[in-house]
Amino acid sequence: MKNRCSYICCGCVAVCLLLLQPLLPVKHVGSAHAAQLELFQALMAEDIFSNAPRNPTAVFSIKQKKAVCFTSFSQVPQKMIIYHNWYHRDVPSAKIRLTLKPPRWSTYSSIELNKTDIGPWRVEITDETGNVLEVIRFSVTE
Numbered sequence: 001m002k003n004r005c006s007y008i009c010c011g012c013v014a015v016c017l018l019l020l021q022p023l024l025p026v027k028h029v030g031s032a033h034a035a036q037l038e039l040f041q042a043l044m045a046e047d048i049f050s051n052a053p054r055n056p057t058a059v060f061s062i063k064q065k066k067a068v069c070f071t072s073f074s075q076v077p078q079k080m081i082i083y084h085n086w087y088h089r090d091v092p093s094a095k096i097r098l099t100l101k102p103p104r105w106s107t108y109s110s111i112e113l114n115k116t117d118i119g120p121w122r123v124e125i126t127d128e129t130g131n132v133l134e135v136i137r138f139s140v141t142e
Contacts, residue, residue: 040074042125042134048108058138062113069123072106084109086126
């Protein structure tokens with residue numbers, strides 16, 4: 001697995017509320033330790049600006065040079081870990097460990113794109129025990 005990703009975390013969700021993207025249904029994590037964790041929004045975007053996703057999309061050109069997975073949690077009961085698991089053509093590409101902090105938290109990870117990345121992708125957002133919170137599918141084109 002290549003390590004070619006980056007991430008940053010922020011504690012502010014307010015900017016995300018202004019996005020024009022449809023909100024995803026609230027997800028509850030199955031583990032006892034994270035029973036109150038609520039995923040508010042999960043999407044792919046071209047970039048992050050002022051701690052918010054910029055240009056949400058499901059199709060990326062390799063000319064854009066990167067793809068960003070953004071997640072926002074409306075309720076984080078305690079400090080905990082989630083993962084962004086990136087798959088290209090069902091083959092693991094990157095596993096990004098991200099820390100969430102109460103009471104709410106937004107975070108993202110990204111990968112750099114090149115010609116070998118053309119095709120179908122998905123990011124599985126999981127909790128520390130492997131419970132899948134959301135799956136986001138996207139594709140990379142020339």
